[in-house]
Amino acid sequence: MDDQYLSRTIAIAVGGLEEEGELVVTSSSVEPIANKLAEAVLSVVPHTSLSLEELVGVRCLILHAISDKKFFDWEVPTLTGFTAEEFKLIAEKLPID
Incomplete structure (x- = not known):
């Protein structure tokens, strides 16, 4: 994963969805899930680290x-x-x- 900002943002969003009861995360850490989602996003959108x-x-x-x-x-x-x-x-x- 080469876009840590995107991955962290997704992790925060997934954590928020879990806290709101919208989503149940069954793994001990949300980071691997966030990394996989970020990889999928990066396959269709520009890299977020462009200033x-x-x-x-x-x-x-x-x-x-x-x-x-x-x-x-x-x-x-x-x-x-x-x-x-x-x-x-x-x-x-x-x-x-």
């Missing part, structure tokens, strides 16, 4: 790359599977600052 600054940097990089026709030629969509317009939509999902 705001890192996300802003990725957004800037994408926008710079799609604006440079010498860089973003026919080969980039072939390599990445995304067109410049699709990358623009991806960048719009990332934080501005």
Whole structure:
């Protein structure tokens, strides 16, 4: 498990559900359960340890790359599977600052 923040957050949530009577944990520790849930989550969502600054940097990089026709030629969509317009939509999902 390489995302301890996510795992701890899930462990807290599972513990809270158990305290509220919504869930019964039958193992002696909630951590192994939280780790397995975190692994499942990480298979479909971005890593939670990316900082705001890192996300802003990725957004800037994408926008710079799609604006440079010498860089973003026919080969980039072939390599990445995304067109410049699709990358623009991806960048719009990332934080501005």
